[in-house]
Amino acid sequence: MNLTHVYRYYVLGxxxxxxxxxxxxxMVNIQNSPYAQQLLTKSHQYDASIExxxxxxxxxxxxxxxxxxxxxxxxxxxxxxxxxxxxxPDIGPIAAQLxxxxxxxxxxxxxxxxxxxxxxxxxxxLVDFITGDQIKALQTAIDAEAKKPATKSHGAATVGIEAxxxxxxxxxxxxxSDVGFNYIGYYxxxxxxxxxxxxxxxxxxxAVGTYGIEEKYNDLLAGxxxxxxxxxxxxxxxxxxxxxxxxxxxLTVDIRLQSAMEKILDKALKDSGAISGSIxxxxxxxxxxxxxxxxxxxxxxxxxxxxxxxxxxxxxxRSVSVTYEPGSVFKVFTMAAALDAGxxxxxxxxxxxxxxxxxxxxxxxxxxxxxxxxxxxxxLEHSLNVCLAWVATQLxxxxxxxxxxxxxxxxxxxxxxxxxxxxxxxxxxxxLSDRVQNFVKWSDIDLATNAFGQGLxxxxxxxxxxxxxxxxxxxxxxxxxxxxxxxxxxQYPTVPQVVGMPISAExxxxxxxxxxxxxEKESSIAEVEGYRVAGKTGTAEIATPYGGYSDSLTNASxxxxxxxxxxxxxxxxxxxxPTASKWxxxxxxxxxxEAVKSIVVLMDIPPDSVRLQLKAKP
Amino acid sequence: MSYRIAQAYxxxxxxxxxxxxxxxxxxxxxxxxxxxxxxxxxxxxxxxxHDLQNMLYQVQNEESDIAGLNTQLASITSAxxxxxxxxxxxxxxxxxxxxxxxxxxxxxxxGMPNLAPPPDNGVVEAPLILPDYTQSLWxxxxxxxxxxxxxxxxxQP
Numbered sequence: 001m002n003l004t005h006v007y008r009y010y011v012l013g014x015x016x017x018x019x020x021x022x023x024x025x026x027m028v029n030i031q032n033s034p035y036a037q038q039l040l041t042k043s044h045q046y047d048a049s050i051e052x053x054x055x056x057x058x059x060x061x062x063x064x065x066x067x068x069x070x071x072x073x074x075x076x077x078x079x080x081x082x083x084x085x086x087x088x089p090d091i092g093p094i095a096a097q098l099x100x101x102x103x104x105x106x107x108x109x110x111x112x113x114x115x116x117x118x119x120x121x122x123x124x125x126l127v128d129f130i131t132g133d134q135i136k137a138l139q140t141a142i143d144a145e146a147k148k149p150a151t152k153s154h155g156a157a158t159v160g161i162e163a164x165x166x167x168x169x170x171x172x173x174x175x176x177s178d179v180g181f182n183y184i185g186y187y188x189x190x191x192x193x194x195x196x197x198x199x200x201x202x203x204x205x206x207a208v209g210t211y212g213i214e215e216k217y218n219d220l221l222a223g224x225x226x227x228x229x230x231x232x233x234x235x236x237x238x239x240x241x242x243x244x245x246x247x248x249x250x251l252t253v254d255i256r257l258q259s260a261m262e263k264i265l266d267k268a269l270k271d272s273g274a275i276s277g278s279i280x281x282x283x284x285x286x287x288x289x290x291x292x293x294x295x296x297x298x299x300x301x302x303x304x305x306x307x308x309x310x311x312x313x314x315x316x317x318r319s320v321s322v323t324y325e326p327g328s329v330f331k332v333f334t335m336a337a338a339l340d341a342g343x344x345x346x347x348x349x350x351x352x353x354x355x356x357x358x359x360x361x362x363x364x365x366x367x368x369x370x371x372x373x374x375x376x377x378x379x380l381e382h383s384l385n386v387c388l389a390w391v392a393t394q395l396x397x398x399x400x401x402x403x404x405x406x407x408x409x410x411x412x413x414x415x416x417x418x419x420x421x422x423x424x425x426x427x428x429x430x431x432l433s434d435r436v437q438n439f440v441k442w443s444d445i446d447l448a449t450n451a452f453g454q455g456l457x458x459x460x461x462x463x464x465x466x467x468x469x470x471x472x473x474x475x476x477x478x479x480x481x482x483x484x485x486x487x488x489x490x491q492y493p494t495v496p497q498v499v500g501m502p503i504s505a506e507x508x509x510x511x512x513x514x515x516x517x518x519x520e521k522e523s524s525i526a527e528v529e530g531y532r533v534a535g536k537t538g539t540a541e542i543a544t545p546y547g548g549y550s551d552s553l554t555n556a557s558x559x560x561x562x563x564x565x566x567x568x569x570x571x572x573x574x575x576x577x578p579t580a581s582k583w584x585x586x587x588x589x590x591x592x593x594e595a596v597k598s599i600v601v602l603m604d605i606p607p608d609s610v611r612l613q614l615k616a617k618p
Numbered sequence: 619m620s621y622r623i624a625q626a627y628x629x630x631x632x633x634x635x636x637x638x639x640x641x642x643x644x645x646x647x648x649x650x651x652x653x654x655x656x657x658x659x660x661x662x663x664x665x666x667x668h669d670l671q672n673m674l675y676q677v678q679n680e681e682s683d684i685a686g687l688n689t690q691l692a693s694i695t696s697a698x699x700x701x702x703x704x705x706x707x708x709x710x711x712x713x714x715x716x717x718x719x720x721x722x723x724x725x726x727x728x729g730m731p732n733l734a735p736p737p738d739n740g741v742v743e744a745p746l747i748l749p750d751y752t753q754s755l756w757x758x759x760x761x762x763x764x765x766x767x768x769x770x771x772x773x774q775p
Contacts, residue, residue, distance in 0.1 A: 056682075061733070132686070175696045486733045491733055531714075596714075
């Protein structure tokens, strides 16, 4: 090597070194430039696709685990819209073939396709809510098409049904159709994820449950939707979205009992000519609603019929959403209050002259007759308005209304169902005309009429809650329909709550006995062989819009519970405007008896003789 | 001996270059081995991840299917359907007073359905996938070979 030329290598090395330094400097410069940061940020949008993942809506079960509301997989079928790069689908024959399989109008599918094409969409949904069986049939048709020999089309290239795509999604399904519709409510899946303009942007809005449990517990059932970045990099598999399903709910109702009550109610309406009705069955010891039957009924799988069935939506669940004057069933509260306050005793004698003057008005009995000397049990037995009006006056307005409020009248019960109604109780000296339309102030005569359930309005569920105190040793239980909730893999039971103790246990037992005796003495058709029950009939006149009351139209009711020594059920019956007879004792009492006959079988309640015999055993 | 080696290197200095090249080649080989090993593991992890992703989607689909089948089963066994089937088979509804009640010692009436365990049963759920399958190479090295690393559950009060 010629040492004289060595310096050239050093120069070359130095130049290469400088070039390397320059390159490294530029690399570092580029990496740290603001543009690089922007580019990096922009690149993240290709790391993953952002999607809103909606959880599966939670199920609803009855107290025995029967499914009342669940989800079914259905399919949406669509096709890519043809353009310069995509072959044009032969939409006419495709729609015809699809129509033959799904039964959907082919014209509608073609319209859907053309609309998507006009909006320059890449994909057109032809038909939705296709069942799994129909998809199998479609797959078979596609397979058969594929086996056919290829035919050359003249002109532009086209594609057939093999180009169809389908994607599954869940819809809400109600296996029991219309049984228990009024407390279940519905989830309008057709309105799910509709695009709504918010601040000028299209936003997908999920549907929400409507009425009943679906409405009341919508947030729990729906779960929490998550905005998820679904990674394109399979190495980030841990990030696959796992959205826990919405909470499942176990209700207090027994679907077999519900079905039986609905059948009894249907028959009662047919027999009595009533325009509508309601039966509520509750466990008075816990406040659990065991059944709640109402008419008319709606098949929840076709919830869109609601407008036809319920032009006025408050009648969706008349047990909680409709108030009415209850009539003589209200005497249970009047007598309980008087007994508890010591104003009367079961043996107190009242001389019924058939007329009672109070507050400038006259009170008459249901039959207009005078019943002579009666004990308080006799007053309940014959449902004497004159006697009960007198009882209320013995108690005095202050104490009477204190007791009535303690029974929960004038306040919502707080039952966990949507749209609970309440009509405020008119009290001495109160003016609610600013809150209540056509409010009439309380006057002295109201004390007498309220005593037998006229001049005030309640919902059946308010009556059930109040009477539960008489049936349950004076303890008034909060009516509820949720028995347990299953969320995040854990089951959380609800705890029955005592909402008040308006009367003592002794008063409750005394009145229960009085009402049981009154049914026995009257040889009431509400009695059930083998089971001792307590109960009270009610016939309420209906106020007309022009003032005063109708002569012929009534609300017939019955409230009863049993077995008397250990009440396990409380039944409330309401028939609206019966025509066969206007009396609760004629049309509502047999409905109670029929209901009890079903209840004792379905709830495995042995006859009193058997039960007491077993109880007496050591 | 050491003199001979020194002399040999003096006579043929290229031996030093060969030594350096050999060392460099060895280093390169080691790096290539580690890179190959890492590439192999990464590829396998990617394939496994992809399979797992597919399986998770499959699980979701299966769960949807199960939900649909449960609903279908509930429809088939709904109160009205079962009643009709019983009626068609010649059964008649039992009336109050017809059942015969027997005392069965130890019989517990049907209670609330248990769809999930209660909230406070004290059971601590073990993770479904062991950390060995999710931790990085560095995590594994640190956890396995560094004595100062405190393993969960071994901390003393």
